[in-house]
Amino acid sequence: MMYYGSIVNETDTIIDEVTMVQMPVGNSYTGLDQAEIFCHGGQYVLKQILQQIYKFDIRPAEPGEFTRRAFLAGRIDLTKAEAVADLIASKTEYSYRSARDNLLGELSQHINTLRDRAILLLAEIEAAIDYPEENLDISEKKNQLESIEFLISSIKELIDSYKSGKIIKEGFKIVIAGRPNAGKSSLFNLLLNQNRAIVTPTPGTTRDYLTEWIELDGHAVSLTDTAGLRKSVSAIEKSGQFYAEVEMKRADLIIWMADISKKSWKSSLLYDLEKLSKFGDVLIVLNKTDLANKTAFKNISSAIKELGIYGLILSCKTRSGIGKLKKDLINSINKNMPDLTDRLVVTSERHKKKLTNSLKYLKNAQKGIQSEISPELIAFELRQAVNKIDEITGRIYTEDILDNIFSHFCIGK
């Protein structure tokens, strides 16, 4: 039902002319009685209207409340509900698109197709167990293995997509790290295009880490400046370094800065490289090249070769090398970004965990079929695999799903 009319205040003065759509129970998003008011734009008018409305027994919705109600009303399933949560939190265009696809149920559809395939295989194995005396047309081992290999590769693909999924959802995370005084904060400010971080000649200036959003080639990138890493006695610095390492672990890319104006920079870097091997992608940046003369420059090139690294040569002071650095960063981001046109992306950590579990059981089942273990054990593994999938779409209800829902949608106040 659509209505047209005006909203008036206590003195019957018209605030705005509006249209209102009333949605009957069962048809609305939340499954409850619902009305939507369309007014003319403008913050002021909007405020006035809300003021009037709040005079009745009406309150603004809590964050995520509509979704929560829609979920409780059975209007959307769990994956969709989680997609809505993603959508609300989406920071980038990519993120929005992937959340929307989830919302359209493409992910749950795809997952359900995989489930059906697994169930088909399971049903065959079960039939052979429960009807040992019938001449059943059971597929051969080869076909069973084919089925399970298909499942394994499909689920692997989904799990792999989480890396991109996480980037899509949370943005690409770059962390600048290095020894004190290397010029990390200088680079941070440079990429940010503003003097956000304090820069001084004193080593150990940055104590806490600092994160800002920047845009690179249309991607949302979170950029973090960290405290310089060195052996330290001060408790404050130590704790800063602890967090620096935590940030580095979470990074999609680490920019490790070395100060080539230091005499011992080569041996320091050699030492640092070994420590860096436990982290993910690292880009080595050799800073303060403006302080190097020609012979020193040659030394740098040969040192790079010697160390066997890809070293980017930079001067924060003269900005030489900054264009190249940006290009490298964009390359690295694109390498990790999925092509969303033909692929589904898992963005939820919970989904990834369940898929990983499911994969584990599928692999057990695969091994079982290969080595021809007793079919009830293969069935056990397959059943677990299916259960984990069902926990994604909410077909199987367990306490951790409950917990997830309660933490996402603050139910039960």
Next chain:
Amino acid sequence: MKHLDFDILVIGGGHAGVEAALVASHTGKRVGLISLDKTKLALMSCNPSVGGLGKSHIVKEIDALGGVMARATDATGIQFRKLNLSRGPAVWATRVQADRTAYNQYICQIINNDPNIEVIEAAADAILVENGQAVGVELDSGESVMAKAVIVCTGTFLGGLIHIGEKKIKAGRKGEKAAYKLTNSFRSLGFEVGRLKTGTPPRLDGTTIDYDLCEIQPGIEPKPYFSYDTKAIEIEQVPCFLTYTTKETKKIIQANLKKSPMFSGQIKSTGPRYCPSIEDKIYRFSDRDRHQIFLEPEGKNNSEVYPNGFSTSLPEDIQLKAIKTITGLENVKITQPGYAIEYDYCPAYQIKNSLETKLIANLYFAGQINGTSGYEEAAGQGLLAGLNASLKIDQEPPLILDRAESYIGVMIDDLVTRSTTEPYRMFTSRAEYRLCLREDNARDRLFDYANRYNLIPKEKYSQFTILQKETDLEMAKLSKIVISVAKLGKLADIFEKKENVSLADLLTVPGVEYDDIEPFIGSNGSYLSDADAIKERVSIFIKYKGYIKKQEREVSKFRNMESQFIPEDMPYNELNGLRNEAQEKFTRFKPISLGQASRIEGVTTGDIAALSVHVRKYSNKQKNRPEVE
């Protein structure tokens, strides 16, 4: 005031009724067992075979709970087999062909010698109810018998209608009167009554079969028994035979399909998909040229044969024509035609997990009235219904078995959470915790209950606890004995690393059996329990250990959801956020826990999430309520 005749009245002397009556008697109740014919207790109206996949597990559980079916089958068995031996112990299944007559006589003798049970030869016409509580039964003589609880185990007798071709006969079994008035009594009490169908093949004169043309299927030795107490019984086993239908059979049946009441539309109720009639099989799998038929003897001194796989409701002349086209049956004589039978049942959402009806207190349903098929399924329910009726009279809470501890629990939970529209048969695949629910460990799972409710002699229980302890000792011993792989001889090939290995680890290797490691065990401790029993238990426990551990984790998750109880008086219609369909479902099924609620068909995660919110709210309210003195 009316004179109270019995504690418990059991209507129907089939497999459910017999177990119900016996367990009620063991727990000290006076039982009236209403049956049309004193001599026809626990008849096997279908084939005289007990057990098979899933069903054998139920029989073992019945034995662990002190029931009679296992012992009766062992004592009257004429062929003993164990299915799936090439697979793991969780899916081993004992199956025994019993001597139909001997089985019936064995049970009759036990019932007739039981001083607490009186068989009342009559038909039950109505349930007598006062203040929403069953108080007795009205018999066809017009007489009323009073009791504190009534258990209904009417099998196919409730509104039974036999179909043979176009012929329709009101009967509960061939030649036996059906119960029509009782259905009306249920209807007028407010029960929903549905209709199911099942079928049975013709019986053959065994002397007219040419067995030389069939494959012989002998029993196995040593005989596998159902009861843990059965000691070897000396009998010569009788073989079964396997034969096949032919292209001729197919032709005849295809030409006469319309004469089958299933196809002519005369029968509208649903039959079981897992046990189709021969006409159904030929119609649905028209590309197959032959179907298996098992020829099963009905008894030692009985030449009748049951052609398993040839269930039919075609007219008698067509039955004969078709069956004569089967290899080896060219000259066969039919002693009794096959038929389809329709009967009434009460969809099981109307009972609680205790098998008591939700509508009428102290009224219990067991067996086919709940939509199941099979002797074993019926007997399992009968036992629990009898026990729970008895407990109710003693004002004790009922015994409710869960899905993680027994097949009986799986069955009852399935029944009460799903509206079965076809007869329900047990399969091992119905049990999600199958690896933990095995034939070998039914006592480990249920003996504590049996002991608590005095269903078994005390000394049996203490003997078993000794067996359990000695099994543990033996397992500990096997983990302690470590030998070098080099000493293993042939077995050594399995190991990549040539190191030391414990005997327990050795036993987990596929293909390694207890006998292989026995030479390394050294002096055998002197155990009180049977050495073979310990051996078997140890082998199975060790071989399955890894899986059982994993499965137990699942079980604890499951139990967590099961233990979130929903109050019985939950006002579903007033709960916010529940879909109408969910409100309707919950009101209808009245789930006892969130776990059970989530298994109700058509219920979504959203419904459970919403429900769980209300359950938490409700239990918080309960907690905050001031203590009432």
